[in-house]
Amino acid sequence: xxARAIQxxxxxxxxxxxxxxLHARPGIFVIPNPWDAGSARILTALGFEALATTSAGxxxxxxxxxxxxxxxxxxxxxxxxxxATHLPVSADLQNGFGRSPAACAETxxxxxxxxxxxxxxxDATDDESDPIYDFGLAVERVAAAAEAARKxxxxxxxxxxxxxxxxxxxDDTVRRLRAFSEAGADVLYAPGxxxxxxxxxxxxxxxxxxxxxxxxxGSDTYSxxxxxxxxxxxxxxxxxxxxxxxxxxxxxxxxxKEKGTFTFAADTMTHSExxxxxxxxxx
Numbered sequence: 236x237x238a239r240a241i242q243x244x245x246x247x248x249x250x251x252x253x254x255x256x257l258h259a260r261p262g263i264f265v266i267p268n269p270w271d272a273g274s275a276r277i278l279t280a281l282g283f284e285a286l287a288t289t290s291a292g293x294x295x296x297x298x299x300x301x302x303x304x305x306x307x308x309x310x311x312x313x314x315x316x317x318x319a320t321h322l323p324v325s326a327d328l329q330n331g332f333g334r335s336p337a338a339c340a341e342t343x344x345x346x347x348x349x350x351x352x353x354x355x356x357x358d359a360t361d362d363e364s365d366p367i368y369d370f371g372l373a374v375e376r377v378a379a380a381a382e383a384a385r386k387x388x389x390x391x392x393x394x395x396x397x398x399x400x401x402x403x404x405x406d407d408t409v410r411r412l413r414a415f416s417e418a419g420a421d422v423l424y425a426p427g428x429x430x431x432x433x434x435x436x437x438x439x440x441x442x443x444x445x446x447x448x449x450x451x452x453g454s455d456t457y458s459x460x461x462x463x464x465x466x467x468x469x470x471x472x473x474x475x476x477x478x479x480x481x482x483x484x485x486x487x488x489x490x491x492k493e494k495g496t497f498t499f500a501a502d503t504m505t506h507s508e509x510x511x512x513x514x515x516x517x518x
Contacts, residue, residue: 247347247351253285253323257285266287266469266471268476272319273513274476276319284322287325290309309328317349325352326354327355330361336378342356353391354392359394374411377418384419392420392424393412395411395415399426405433413441420444427449428449445468448469450471487500
């Protein structure tokens with residue numbers, strides 16, 4: 236059966252069940268972050284078991300910054316990735332695209348309708364003067380999203396964003412994650428934790444709920460076995476793969492502009508190799 240036929244044959248509910256099973260089985264897994272359909276095809280061909288979108292990667296590819304994206308744009312990007320793979324896809328749904336709990340619930344409904352198996356809602360406000368929602372409202376937003384997620388068979392990840400917004404308060408982060416768990420979130424996530432000890436503390440505090448850990452931010456070089464030993468269930472890389480690609484692009488462009496040479500081409504994938512990933516299994 237061709238890759239396209241497999242994609243068409245796997246229903247969204249089957250993808251949800253597969254995604255759920257990945258979190259229920261023993262051990263840890265990596266859920267890498269494609270930023271478009273092409274990168275999703277490559278990651279699928281490499282044998283990963285699930286994918287997650289990246290709002291940062293999508294923003295960079297569209298010539299924007301991570302803040303200020305529209306729900307329509309984020310969901311369109313997610314839809315392109317869903318249609319490029321037979322794997323379960325979880326979406327970075329930012330803060331739900333609205334302050335109210337109802338807005339978060341509507342975002343979950345729309346995400347499920349386009350074929351996503353899961354997605355995340357964060358407690359960041361997009362307001363630099365007051366970057367994190369008050370505790371009570373943050374919990375209400377997760378509760379509304381969780382209710383919609385149960386209705387639509389959608390795996391909900393709840394994110395506590397303190398460490399990404401200049402609030403390195405581990406105790407408050409744990410308090411929020413515990414409350415999000417009690418409100419119905421399936422997976423907990425605190426991006427930007429400063430070290431393995433903090434990761435270990437978060438995982439222990441919310442056990443037995445699975446925890447997603449972000450890797451690829453500068454000094455974040457812990458291995459998969461180290462993160463498993465700390466209690467993590469899932470590892471994502473956010474916009475890191477997109478930044479790796481942009482870094483290679485920048486180095487090549489600088490070489491041409493500043494040196495007038497083209498030695499960068501020796502390290503690139505061949506045209507036929509890229510085409511092979513784009514069409515793998517469809518012939």
